[in-house]
Structures are given as structure tokens and as C-alpha cells.
Amino acid sequence: MEGLASFRAVPSFTSRPRSSILGTALNPRRGNSLSLPSSSSSNVRAQQTESKDDEPEPVKIELKIKEWENSMYHNEVAASQGIRIRRRPPTGPPLHYVGPFEFRLQNEGNTPRNILEEIIWHKDTQVAQLKERQPLYSLKKALDNAPPVRDFVGALRAANSRTGLPGLIAEVKKASPSRGVLRENFDPVEIAQAYEKGGAACLSVLADEKFFQGSYDNMMAIRDAGVKCPLLCKEFIIEAWQIYYARSKGADAILLIAAVLPDLDIKYMTKICKMLGMATLVEVHDEREMDRVLGIEEVEFIGINNRNLETFEVDISNTKKLLEGKRGEEIRKRDIIVVGESGLFTPDDIAYVQEAGVKAVLVGESIVKQSDPEKGVAGLFGKDISLKSV
Numbered sequence: 001m002e003g004l005a006s007f008r009a010v011p012s013f014t015s016r017p018r019s020s021i022l023g024t025a026l027n028p029r030r031g032n033s034l035s036l037p038s039s040s041s042s043n044v045r046a047q048q049t050e051s052k053d054d055e056p057e058p059v060k061i062e063l064k065i066k067e068w069e070n071s072m073y074h075n076e077v078a079a080s081q082g083i084r085i086r087r088r089p090p091t092g093p094p095l096h097y098v099g100p101f102e103f104r105l106q107n108e109g110n111t112p113r114n115i116l117e118e119i120i121w122h123k124d125t126q127v128a129q130l131k132e133r134q135p136l137y138s139l140k141k142a143l144d145n146a147p148p149v150r151d152f153v154g155a156l157r158a159a160n161s162r163t164g165l166p167g168l169i170a171e172v173k174k175a176s177p178s179r180g181v182l183r184e185n186f187d188p189v190e191i192a193q194a195y196e197k198g199g200a201a202c203l204s205v206l207a208d209e210k211f212f213q214g215s216y217d218n219m220m221a222i223r224d225a226g227v228k229c230p231l232l233c234k235e236f237i238i239e240a241w242q243i244y245y246a247r248s249k250g251a252d253a254i255l256l257i258a259a260v261l262p263d264l265d266i267k268y269m270t271k272i273c274k275m276l277g278m279a280t281l282v283e284v285h286d287e288r289e290m291d292r293v294l295g296i297e298e299v300e301f302i303g304i305n306n307r308n309l310e311t312f313e314v315d316i317s318n319t320k321k322l323l324e325g326k327r328g329e330e331i332r333k334r335d336i337i338v339v340g341e342s343g344l345f346t347p348d349d350i351a352y353v354q355e356a357g358v359k360a361v362l363v364g365e366s367i368v369k370q371s372d373p374e375k376g377v378a379g380l381f382g383k384d385i386s387l388k389s390v
């Protein structure tokens with residue numbers, strides 16, 4: 001249902017994509033407007049008739065239709081698996097013109113329904129742009145120069161047997177959509193080194209810029225500074241291309257979010273990671289996602305997020321709930337390493353999730369906020385877990 005409240009006026013001189021699939025198909029004066037610098041409408045029309053794109057118009061229209069069908073198909077498959085996050089529709093809301101203004105009618109179908117969906121739609125656009133600059137074949141070549149992969153899960157297992165406590169994945173995170181800026185004077189390398197000194201087994205480095213103020217540069221800087229902890233590239237992965245990209249930037253592990261990715265994507269991306277020697281942390285939030293993920297035989301490493309990424313609600317009893325009964329049994333039988341993620345602040349929280357069955361924890365806020373993150377690690381566990389402690 002389209003509502004008046006969702007009208008947004010956009011002056012026509014802004015550089016917005018200027019076509020919808022139907023608009024393109026039905027309106028012969030509109031070309032592949034994504035490549036057009038927009039100006040006054042007459043100017044736009046003039047440029048459209050002299051479109052310099054190689055593809056003839058009917059082919060372009062067909063490609064757009066395919067693109068649209070694919071995203072509809074993805075959404076149907078995803079919905080059948082209980083996934084609520086949809087893929088970005090290939091075009092924005094339809095345009096309406098009143099005098100010099102463009103109006104976009106926003107409705108359920110073309111507006112993100114929650115923050116996770118908004119992040120995924122933004123990621124889709126960003127990845128499309130990055131891919132154009134560095135297509136897969138050249139990315140694959142870049143892998144020859146990437147630093148070697150380190151054993152992420154092995155480091156967690158080793159820490160767990162060394163300390164008798166869950167191995168720590170300490171998160172280098174400046175900000176988040178739910179908490180805002182967590183640390184003003186943010187030096188990623190200094191923080192990473194402090195975590196390592198404090199006894200972290202691995203690090204998670206936020207790569208998303210827009211919503212988490214992270215970057216791939218941070219990850220590379222941490223590696224280049226000689227930090228030995230294996231690195232999880234904390235990114236919203238929706239395409240295999242991003243896995244190669246993360247590897248080319250020195251990642252040892254990546255995250256796949258079950259709330260976003262259908263089973264087949266998880267299976268296929270996990271295989272790609274294995275081929276590249278990387279670990280794949282598959283993140284779940286509820287029973288349904290856990291069951292889906294346990295149904296994928298390639299999965300060996302599962303994160304239980306205590307934060308609902310659609311609503312931001314945090315409840316650490318989620319970890320316990322998802323490890324009870326048959327699920328817990330199967331996880332033990334398959335020797336799957338489980339990570340308790342988010343909302344962990346105190347030694348009691350750590351003991352609680354350990355009791356529930358996790359062998360590792362992923363912690364950001366509580367330690368990144370400390371003026372001395374090295375001490376923050378000891379505070380979190382209630383004791384010194386650094387290498388010098390044993």
C-alpha cells in the first residue's frame with residue numbers, strides 16, 4: 001500500500017537513478033539511465049538518445065528484466081526458508097514528475113523494513129560498484145600476493161584448552177547502528193595489539209564503513225603491524241566475490257549470516273572458504289536458523305548471536321536456548337565449535353554461555369570501550385588469560 005506520508009520530493013538535478021524497469025520498458029525515451037549524469041530533464045533526454053553504451057536497447061531491457069527476475073527468485077527461495085531479509089529491488093521506487101521535482105513513491109516493496117535489510121541493500125549497491133572496479137578474475141590474481149591464511153578455529157581450540165575458558169574473539173569495532181560510537185579515539189592497531197596482549201585468541205575486524213565505521217584498511221593495518229591473532233572479516237556477505245575480496249585483504253575467516261543467506265548460498269560459500277583455506281563462521285539467531293544450518297553438512301563453526309539484528313534486542317539466554325536438547329547433542333557429536341556472540345560483559349556472562357556449551361565468545365562493546373582494552377580482557381574473564389599468565 002502506498003501512503004502519502006512516504007512521498008519524498010527530490011529535485012531533478014540530483015544524481016539519482018532515473019528509471020524503473022517498467023519505466024524503461026514502456027517509455028522509449030528512457031535509456032539505461034544509471035550511466036547518466038542527471039541534469040535538467042531536457043538535457044537528460046538529449047543524452048539518452050545518444051546513449052554511448054555498447055548494448056542495444058532491447059538487450060539492455062532484457063538484462064534489466066533478468067536482474068529483476070533473479071532478485072524476485074532469490075526472495076521467494078529465501079522466504080520459503082523463513083528468511084525475512086529481502087534483496088534490494090534492482091531499481092528504486094517509481095518516479096513521478098511535478099514541475100521541476102521528482103517524486104518517489106515509497107512502499108513496502110521498495111523500502112527496507114528494518115536496519116538489517118537496509119544494510120544488505122546498501123551492501124548490494126556497494127558490492128556492485130566494487131566488482132566493476134575489480135572483477136573476480138583480477139581479484140583471483142591478487143590472491144597470489146595475499147598474506148597466508150592462519151588457522152582461526154585452531155587458535156580458538158588452543159586457547160580453550162590452554163585457559164579452560166572460551167577462546168576469545170575480540171572485536172575491533174568503532175561504532176554500531178544500535179550503540180552509536182563506542183570509542184572516540186579509535187586506533188584499530190593499538191586496540192588489536194592490546195587485545196592480543198590481553199590473551200585474545202582471534203580478532204574480529206569490522207569492515208563495513210557506513211554502519212559500523214569499519215574498513216578493510218583497518219584489517220590490513222592490523223595484519224601489517226604484525227598482530228598474530230587470526231582475523232575474522234566482519235562484513236555483510238551476500239556474494240562470493242566478497243569472500244575473495246576479504247581474502248585479498250588478509251582475512252583468515254569470514255562471517256555468513258543465516259538471517260540473510262539461503263541454505264544453498266551458505267553451502268556454496270562455505271565450500272569456497274574451504275578452498276581458500278579460510279574458516280566460515282555461520283551466524284544464527286533462532287531455532288529455525290540453527291536447524292537450517294545444522295542441515296548443511298559443510299558447516300563446522302557456528303555463532304549464536306544474542307542480538308537480533310532486525311530489532312537490536314539482546315538476550316544472552318538465547319545462546320543457552322539454542323544449545324539445549326537435540327541441537328546441543330548434534331553439535332557435540334559433529335564437534336562443531338560454537339561461539340556465543342554479543343551482549344557479554346562480565347565473568348558471569350562468560351560462565352553462563354560456557355555452561356551452555358560454547359567453546360568461544362565474540363565480544364566487542366564491553367572491551368572496546370575500556371580505556372585499556374588489555375585490562376578489559378582480564379576484566380571480562382575475571383582473571384588474566386594472557387600468554388604470560390601460564
Ligand SMILES: O=P(O)(O)OC[C@@H](O)[C@@H](O)c1c[nH]c2ccccc12
Pocket residue numbers: 171173234283305341342343344362363364365366
Ligand atoms: O559488541 P557486542 O555486543 O559484544 O557484540 C559483538 C558482536 O557479536 C557483534 O558486533 C556482531 C555479531 N554479529 C554481527 C554481525 C554484523 C555486525 C556485528 C555483529
